[in-house]
Amino acid sequence: GQQVMQIPQYQHVQEGEDFTTYCNSSTTLSNIQWYKQRPGGHPVFLIQLVKSGEVKKQKRLTFQFGEAKKNSSLHITATQTTDVGTYFCAGYRNNDMRFGAGTRLTVKP
Amino acid sequence: NAGVTQTPKFQVLKTGQSMTLQCAQDMNHEYMSWYRQDPGMGLRLIHYSVGAGITDQGEVPNGYNVSRSTTEDFPLRLLSAAPSQTSVYFCASSSGLLDEQYFGPGTRLTVT
Numbered sequence: 208g209q210q211v212m213q214i215p216q217y218q219h220v221q222e223g224e225d226f227t228t229y230c231n232s233s234t235t236l237s238n239i240q241w242y243k244q245r246p247g248g249h250p251v252f253l254i255q256l257v258k259s260g261e262v263k264k265q266k267r268l269t270f271q272f273g274e275a276k277k278n279s280s281l282h283i284t285a286t287q288t289t290d291v292g293t294y295f296c297a298g299y300r301n302n303d304m305r306f307g308a309g310t311r312l313t314v315k316p
Numbered sequence: 317n318a319g320v321t322q323t324p325k326f327q328v329l330k331t332g333q334s335m336t337l338q339c340a341q342d343m344n345h346e347y348m349s350w351y352r353q354d355p356g357m358g359l360r361l362i363h364y365s366v367g368a369g370i371t372d373q374g375e376v377p378n379g380y381n382v383s384r385s386t387t388e389d390f391p392l393r394l395l396s397a398a399p400s401q402t403s404v405y406f407c408a409s410s411s412g413l414l415d416e417q418y419f420g421p422g423t424r425l426t427v428t
Contacts, residue, residue: 216356238414249406249419250359295358299414305375306351306358 210234211298213307221315226283228310230296237299239272239279244309245292253281253294286314317342320420322407328426329397337392337423339407347410348390349374349417350382352403359406365390366413397427 210233220226230239238257242250254263256272256279263270269282279298283290293309323338341348349364361374365384379401381393390409394401404424408417 213358240416242417249422250408250417251419252416255414255416297359302413304361304413306360308356308358 211296211305211307213296213310215310216308217311217313219313219315220286222288223285226286226290226312228281228294228296228312230279230281230298230307232277232298232300232305234300235276237276237301239276239299240297241270241279241281242295242297243292244295248292250295283312286312288314288316290314319343320407320409320418322405322420322423324423325421326424328428329394330428331398333397335394335397337394337405337407337425339390339392339420340388341390341407341409341418342388343409343411343418344387345409345411345418346387347413347415348384349408350380350390350392351406351408352376352401353406353422354403362392362405394425399427401425402427 212231214229240255241253244250254270260274261272267284271280291314293311295309296307320341346367350362351359353359360376362380363382365371368387371382404422406422407420410417
């Protein structure tokens with residue numbers, strides 16, 4: 208079945224540093240979604256990517272979907288303490304959506 | 317709009333007990349799903365429904381039952397609780413299979 212791998216599992220940065228999490232699928236995806244979960248909270252939708260090579264930006268967040276639609280990345284520029292949480296990707300293919308294990312980001316002020 | 321609501325927030329069960337986790341949404345979404353979240357494993361789909369009267373299995377359905385008699389409600393039943401079902405359970409809804417999912421606040425379940 209479909210597998211979605213996400214790295215790194217943990218990332219600790221100093222406030223102001225950049226952060227990137229990567230998502231890789233064993234199969235070509237129809238689309239990919241990104242979610243953020245604050246500690247003790249529930250996942251909250253950030254964005255969806257559908258097209259090959261698509262790049263979307265939300266303020267300091269940049270999301271990319273690979274040309275082969277098998278990988279994706281989320282990059283945060285100049286992290287802030289409000290960015291702490293776990294970032295999940297979720298890949299969709301053939302009525303099957305699989306979440307990555309998530310990257311837990313901590314930010315030191 | 318309340319969005320997606322879940323009850324209870326916390327539950328402790330003994331092995332072999334049964335219970336129902338409640339989920340409701342007021343956004344008139346057709347698609348609803350149940351996930352479990354375990355440390356280091358992300359969210360795994362248990363069951364989902366594409367509309368009232370229609371349910372299907374996800375990645376980890378064993379030990380769980382669902383039904384969808386109305387658009388609003390999607391309860392998850394644990395038939396005979398096992399320690400392996402200790403987890404945080406999230407219900408989610410969306411207007412379609414490929415659309416943004418709205419998650420409830422979760423139920424933290426411990427089975428002893």
